[in-house]
Amino acid sequence: MTNPLIIALDFPDWETTDRFLVQFPTDESLFVKVGMELFYQEGPQLIKTLKARGYRIFLDLKLYDIPNTVQSAMTVIGQLGVDYTTIHAAGGQAMLKAGAAGLKKGAALGNVRPAKLLAITQLTSTSEAQMQTEQLVNVSLPESVAHYAQLAQNSDCDGVVCSAQEVPTIREHTNADFLCVTPGIRPATSQTNDQKRAVTPHEAAQAESSAIVVGRPITQATNPYQAYQAIKSEWESFK
Template sequence: MRPVIIALDFQNQSQVFQFLDQFPHQDQLMVKVGMEIFYDAGPQILRELQARQLRVFLDLKLYDIPHTVEQAMVQLGRQGVAMVTVHAAGGATMIAAAKRGLLRGSELAGVQPASLLAITQLTSTSETQMQTEQLVTVDLTTAVTHLAQLAHANGADGVISSALEDAQIHAATSPDFLCINPGIRLATDDPNDQQRVVTPAQAAALGSDGIVVGRSITQASDPVAAYQQILQEWERK
């Protein structure tokens, strides 16, 4: 699969579709719907994106007691999206409950189950932040790899991590356990609030299974050209 996923981090549907209308072959795209636009438009935007033949990564980062997450995942499983997320820090029972709910929802709707991805550490988090604010005493790679193993053991299909940790995650889980990586920038781009940043070419070399790119495309003067440049770097592996 190895997609380049465009993060649709816009405030409303009008902005989303104005952006997408610039792309001539939308059925070849995969997009991320995150909290910002989902909280404005809800499931309606998923249906409209799917009507355009777009594959959707629904990134809501569920983190709650296992029962609540399971019931929420039943609802998300009905949506026919390609990927959904939970926080690995929610623990083994929560991750397993999320997978049960996801499978149940997709069965009820008669759709292909989404891949369940667990958030390890946000790419905006540095090792120093993790240790001082979360009181995690190990190094960042060890912490991320541990959460990936926890997710793998409890039914997740992959994780969200920095590409810098992909090799260790694959070695500690399995080669087909997905590592989907945000924190992607072109070499000339501002990293903004990201701490652990790599280019598309570096992500490919590090073993990434897919990259999530937002501002480097959505805020570019020519988003289609920026997307094509990222795609070329990504596929050069």
Template sequence: MKEKLIVALDVSTREKALRLAEQLWDKVGAFKVGMQLYNSVGPDIVKDIQALGGKVFVDLKFHDIPNTVSQASRIITGKGAFMFTLHASGGKEMMEKSALAVQETAAEMKITKPIVLAITVLTSISQEVFQNEVGIQRPIEDQVVEWAKLAQNSGIDGVVASPKEISAIRKACGPDFIIVTPGIRPLWAASNDQKRIMTPKEAVQLGATYLVVGRPITAQEKPGEAAQKIVTEMEEGIHA
């Protein structure tokens, strides 16, 4: 079950990131490197974490014209990323060209193809914000499902979505479609800025493929123990 747990390294220095990676590499499945860390210390952080034995989920949420995103996808593939993200709202052509670029690059370099994930609706966005500020009037769950189906039809491996939408995505996209869920908060942790959240046990029971957890692990005095507590909660979800 630990392979399903991804730790978000939402820190700003190489030293903090590698300290956490050293403490956690054998207790979790992968590490998420997002915009904060990547833009603070540069792309070499990916290989630094890999050198410690950790798999890296590069979460830069690409969203641009199809050619730009497909070329960026080639670069991230060449870095040996375990996973990376682009926005489903970028459209079918953008996702199709990126999926093809990843397949071609992995074949040319004879490396394992990364999992390509489409971002749906960020877990920090509530229904009120979605309607009044983003300007989309349909329920978040309906929009998430539409983007998940579009991603699947474009050759994308899975989506990043709130745990609240897991069941609807599973129903629409089937058992093999990958669902990565941030917004995971154990009962003993603060929700912080996440709005659509769920416990590790609940998310696993609903069918999440991977869970992304940041501060409930990284902000703890003993992050390894916190990670193990979450893995235990995930195992309870499987056996419930």
């Protein structure tokens, strides 16, 4: 699974999550994202349960605190054996490097492979106007994202989370193996909801995203597995 389609498990608890997951064939190799709501409700045991089923896991907690606190938290996360996890690029180089160090330490303690550390650039729910007026960032949104991507690469991160709209610019400023994981994916027939910079799977593939994250178009579909297959087919046909 070089360029995975990751399903965002945006559910309130394990019971709801399990009802969703049992709709998929047991031999389907799923890559799933666990966010704040589900993880805070169920805790680390959830990760162990998902791993026991053979799922790959993106633990999306978006850490943002002083370097020492982030390093300690990442040491705990590192022991869980997840595949991806996140940290805010806005926290700065010292925090990013501390997070990366903690993640590697945790992986060694847990005797597991280190997770890929992805830095959050600008949320896909943020427009350029919002960024400039609310964050007082006086550059274009693509410039801000490219800056964060370079900072992340120079701070021991493996990639970033960004809109596919910024991927080509990031590719110009980072190494070839730098990951660009793209949320806010919406099929052409789907509503964008609160995503300001949503793109289709086809557009993400053309932009050379490394992976895509899809939530509501799959989790709220009448037939989730069918929706998953359709989006996966569109994504993979252009990779």
